[in-house]
Amino acid sequence: MGRAPCCDKANVKKGPWSPEEDAKLKAYIEEHGTGGNWIALPQKIGLKRCGKSCRLRWLNYLRPNIKHGGFSEEEDNIICSLYISIGSRWSIIAAQLPGRTDNDIKNYWNTRLKKKLLGKQRKELNARRLHGLKQEMKKGSGNFMVSESRSSNQNPCWSEMPMPAVPMPYPSNQDPHLSDHASIRKLLIKLGAGGRFSDGHQQPINDDEGMNLQCPLDTSSTQQQLYENSIDLLPSPCPMNSVITSNTCQLTEAQYDMDVANMHLLQGGLNSFPVELNETIYNNNFPQRLEGLEFLYGGGMVNDSTGTSSAESSSWCDISSLVYPPLVANCEGRDPAMLQECPFEESRYMVPQ
């Protein structure tokens, strides 16, 4: 049985709002508030609009102190870093950017930031492919096929991933690695190794560093505990957990290999993870703790900017433990209390407005 519609669609106006409608809605809400009932509101003020439409119009446009357009580089970085951590939870991201609405950020991401990043990715891929081609030509081998290391899950190497022998630019929507949150998240990390996310700051990619497969993170038991905690804390908007949870993995072996390889690549990339982004988060660029993300600061997950010196800045590694769970991740057998306290799940409905 379908749900009853929230309003009579036949008698509801759609499309752009007129200045008169805006004025009516704004005047009423400023005087009386929403009354806690958006559905009834348009009838009260004589608007032939759906209550949900009124709500969106107010929240995204008419509400005081709303900023439109003109995103700063700092805001870009915040959006990117939060996207890495929590995915497309636009309302949570918006809560960290005063005056910005989730809709605004979502549109900005979809129309600009993502394209900006994809542009970088394509340039980088082409550069890598050319580099790989040159290397193979030097060796006198045209064989780009999968190596033993990949099939054996040991030290999989990006350069050994199957690649076309000739650079083949493809539309972004056909790029098999850029179609979901996980892929873009990976891309963000890779780009992060080159500097800021915005144009004009990218440094040349050092292939050797990029190929460094040594995990840069302290793998002591403490760090490992942080990793494991991070698994509990992140509901993982991407299927990464399922990818790396061997006993629940539903993927084919080939898919598993590919993602494990990417994970290694990512962990290698963290060697030179964005110092500037790190600074953005922990230093003056981030003058206050992120509202609604306090859990990032507690329990040793992330150093509080006020409490640690830069000399201790394994700080990006700390946050990276949130972002990149270890390969041993597995939610089974975890303390149920911790799972219940997952702040991200709660935050969806507890974000301060």
Added chain:
DNA sequence: AAGATCCACAACCGCCCTGTG
């Protein structure tokens, strides 16, 4: 100059979650 295409943004749609009776 005119049509085609691209782009950014506003708005809508449908699903999920919570509260309530």
Added chain:
DNA sequence: GCACAGGGCGGTTGTGGATCT
């Protein structure tokens, strides 16, 4: 426990202006 209404959210679409051919 169940059904329903309302609020909230992310994804998608529609539209108008800008740019290109």
